Amino acid sequence: MKEIRAHCRGRLRALGSPHARGEGTPSTAVVCEARSLPFNCPSARLSIQRGSVVIIAMVFILVFATLGVALYSLIASQTRAAETERTDVKSFNVAEAGIDAGMLSLKLDWPSSASEPASVDVDLLRKALRAINPGLWLPTEQGGPTGTPVDAEFLNVFIYDNVDPDTAETTTVANPLAPAWDSNGDGRMFIDSTANVDNDRHRILVLAERQVWNLTFPASLALWASTVDSNGQGFKISIENGEPPVYYDVHDAQHKGVDPRPPTDVLALATPTKFDDVVSEQLRASLEKIAREHGTYFEGTSAGSRASDFLATAAARGKVVYVRSTTAVTISGRTQIGTAQEPVVLVIDTPDGTTNTWDLRGTGDFWGILVTIGHSTLRGTSGIHGALYCSGIVSNKGSGSCGEVAYNQQVINNINRYYVVSVNLVANTWEEYTLPEEE
Numbered sequence: 498m499k500e501i502r503a504h505c506r507g508r509l510r511a512l513g514s515p516h517a518r519g520e521g522t523p524s525t526a527v528v529c530e531a532r533s534l535p536f537n538c539p540s541a542r543l544s545i546q547r548g549s550v551v552i553i554a555m556v557f558i559l560v561f562a563t564l565g566v567a568l569y570s571l572i573a574s575q576t577r578a579a580e581t582e583r584t585d586v587k588s589f590n591v592a593e594a595g596i597d598a599g600m601l602s603l604k605l606d607w608p609s610s611a612s613e614p615a616s617v618d619v620d621l622l623r624k625a626l627r628a629i630n631p632g633l634w635l636p637t638e639q640g641g642p643t644g645t646p647v648d649a650e651f652l653n654v655f656i657y658d659n660v661d662p663d664t665a666e667t668t669t670v671a672n673p674l675a676p677a678w679d680s681n682g683d684g685r686m687f688i689d690s691t692a693n694v695d696n697d698r699h700r701i702l703v704l705a706e707r708q709v710w711n712l713t714f715p716a717s718l719a720l721w722a723s724t725v726d727s728n729g730q731g732f733k734i735s736i737e738n739g740e741p742p743v744y745y746d747v748h749d750a751q752h753k754g755v756d757p758r759p760p761t762d763v764l765a766l767a768t769p770t771k772f773d774d775v776v777s778e779q780l781r782a783s784l785e786k787i788a789r790e791h792g793t794y795f796e797g798t799s800a801g802s803r804a805s806d807f808l809a810t811a812a813a814r815g816k817v818v819y820v821r822s823t824t825a826v827t828i829s830g831r832t833q834i835g836t837a838q839e840p841v842v843l844v845i846d847t848p849d850g851t852t853n854t855w856d857l858r859g860t861g862d863f864w865g866i867l868v869t870i871g872h873s874t875l876r877g878t879s880g881i882h883g884a885l886y887c888s889g890i891v892s893n894k895g896s897g898s899c900g901e902v903a904y905n906q907q908v909i910n911n912i913n914r915y916y917v918v919s920v921n922l923v924a925n926t927w928e929e930y931t932l933p934e935e936e
């Protein structure tokens with residue numbers, strides 16, 4: 498016993514223990530004495546230390562493992578939430594692109610008749626959207642991220658009138674069965690866009706309203722020109738639509754160049770007026786602005802031929818076309834330009850002294866108002882259903898299929914009423930929904 502204690506103390510002293518040096522409490526020595534008695538003391542101590550290390554290590558492993566699992570679940574759930582949010586945002590953005598496309602469609606061609614319903618080319622839009630955003634997945638038949646893609650569900654845009662399809666009465670309740678044109682004529686249409694991106698479905702519904710430009714052409718003036726020249730037959734003015742009296746105003750004291758039919762219904766104005774009273778600078782500027790905004794403004798040396806090509810298309814109907822050039826322009830064609838319902842306003846803006854050519858042949862009559870700006874000359878065959886306002890000289894060479902100017906009051910009224918310059922959202926009508934996944 499004494500030997501063991503001595504041996505033990507000797508070891509402790511060698512280790513420099515405070516207790517071994519006679520400092521602190523004697524408990525260590527006591528424990529050593531009491532528990533180590535049946536064993537060899539150094540080995541037992543080592544064993545105890547090893548056991549503690551193992552326990553501590555296990556506790557640490559347990560703590561870190563728990564933390565790791567918790568962190569993994571947190572990150573996984575956040576990733577899932579972020580992914581859901583991303584597809585939700587993508588789906589929302591695609592639906593919004595559909596609304597923008599609907600607004601543009603209405604702005605470019607407001608659907609005023611059943612024969613020209615409003616529509617959006619969603620196939621084209623889908624291809625364009627996916628080409629510039631490679632992350633936009635198509636929905637699948639299986640409802641998961643992989644599977645058979647369903648192109649048709651990616652985006653659908655419907656434009657329909659704000660009427661009840663059963664009663665045809667104006668309503669604030671959107672019903673996709675309503676006609677796809679402004680059947681109640683109030684200048685308002687619903688745009689209904691549904692997107693499905695990565696099987697996340699979103700719908701936006703808005704009420705769109707057209708903004709019209711108040712053009713103010715004189716309602717009963719068939720012709721205004723500073724001078725009328727003709728090849729001897731006289732420049733014919735007849736009344737195709739409208740109630741007499743209908744006027745013409747040219748500053749030729751004898752009015753030799755005009756051949757009104759019937760003479761008593763088409764009257765020369767007693768008092769000459771200024772061109773500015775017919776087409777004011779403000780009106781001219783408005784026409785230019787409308788044309789620029791609609792992409793129907795043509796400028797430069799080839800402006801005449803480019804405008805002629807455009808005028809021959811159905812897209813020109815109901816448009817203001819503005820042609821500006823520093824040299825004379827030629828407007829030519831063989832197809833009808835504009836209609837009574839969708840007349841065209843064509844402005845030819847060239848310097849004083851130029852001689853512009855109006856060369857429409859065959860059935861290429863013009864429905865609308867032709868305006869020339871500048872003291873230029875307009876010569877050629879005519880065939881205008883509407884009115885002609887020329888600040889310079891009109892030189893009549895030949896005749897159109899229906900006379901030179903067939904005054905048409907309906908055309909002028911339609912022009913003064915129907916020019917859509919923009920389409921806006923009606924305030925507080927934006928509604929959006931996240932739709933449940935389809936079964």
Ligand SMILES: [Ca+2]
Pocket residue numbers: 658659660679680681682683684685686
């Ligand atoms: Ca409407």
